[in-house]
Amino acid sequence: MPRRYSRIHELDLPWRLYDAAILLLLASFVGACAWTRSWTGPFVLPVRFLSVAGFLTIFYGSFIEPRLLAVRRYAVGKGERSIRIAFLSDLHVGPYKGASWVRRLVDRTNGLKPDLVLLGGDFLYRDASDLPELAPLKRLEAPLGTYAIMGNHDEWKSGRETRAWFEASGIPLLVNRSVSIDREGEKLLVSGVDDDWYGEADLEAAFKDFTPDAPAVVMLHNPELAPHAAALLRGRTGATVFFSGHTHGGQIRLPFLGSVARLPHDMGRRFDRGRFTFEGFPLLLGAGTGESGPRARLFCPPEIVLAELRF
Ligand SMILES: [Fe+2]
DSSP, X not given: OOOOOSOOOOOOHHHHTHHHHXXXXXXXXXXXXXXXXXXXXXXXXXXXXXXXXXXXXXXXXXXXXXXXOEEEEEEESOXXXXXXXXXXXXXXXXXXXXXXXXXXXXXXXXXXXXXXXXEOSOOBSSOGGGGGGGGGGGGOOOTTOEEEOOOHHHHXXXXXHHHHHHHHHTOOBOSSEEEEEEETTEEEEEEEEOOSXXXXXXXXXXXXXXXXXXXXXXXXXXXXXXXXHHHHHTTOOSOEEEEEOSSGGGSBEXXXXXXXXXXXXXXXXXXXXXXXXXXXXXXXXXOOSSOSSXXXXXXXXXXXXXXXXXX
């Protein structure tokens, strides 16, 4: 029986006013330049420096860093054999990014020559009207296939339409189920769990067909599911790795402080992006490739996670 594992965190209202705040800061930057023109004395330079630095930081975070694309590499497990897995999440097509960005993501991912591509949910930002922007995803190339899960933004208003889009696109959606892939006579399990906020996450159903010793990759949009998944899979001997998104790495970060905004989970600030371990199972938490709330990213560029799973 599905149950709710996490608490829903709605977007904070101030983030929706971000574009207005950019305009206000731009106006104050111009104002500060004009205002200090007739100034003399020791404060002129610091005030000008701070206004220029503030303006450049906001401009960079709003319009340049969101268009950068990093590849974050991990190696998990031990053994002679390995597969390369590319994981992309939180595309959030809509107000800020569209098909041209998705095309760039796809080209970059194909260039990494992954064996398997995983899409970790939150394809949409608003609603189903933006689904056509995802069309370039159909060009993803990987010999073991491309698989996707639903995120909270997909289940929120457009669950039915998103499922239909994936059905038509030929990219299998893993909603509380797993598939077994044959790799040169070797079995690999790929499992996906539904979103926990607006969907119905059912971990037991997702792992129903698991055998204890085959290598397994598990997609959980919200990392808050990871400890529950790990508890259920305790004792399995096959190499296992979890992939999550949802946090966007905080999206806007400050050095030493981490995420400026509250993260959308109750796991604590430490769980923003990177590698974590639950019951011995690694969780690779990606910073995502799109934006929600403010259009900006700062010290947290969009990223493709590229993992080498050894077994
Ligand atoms: Fe997201």
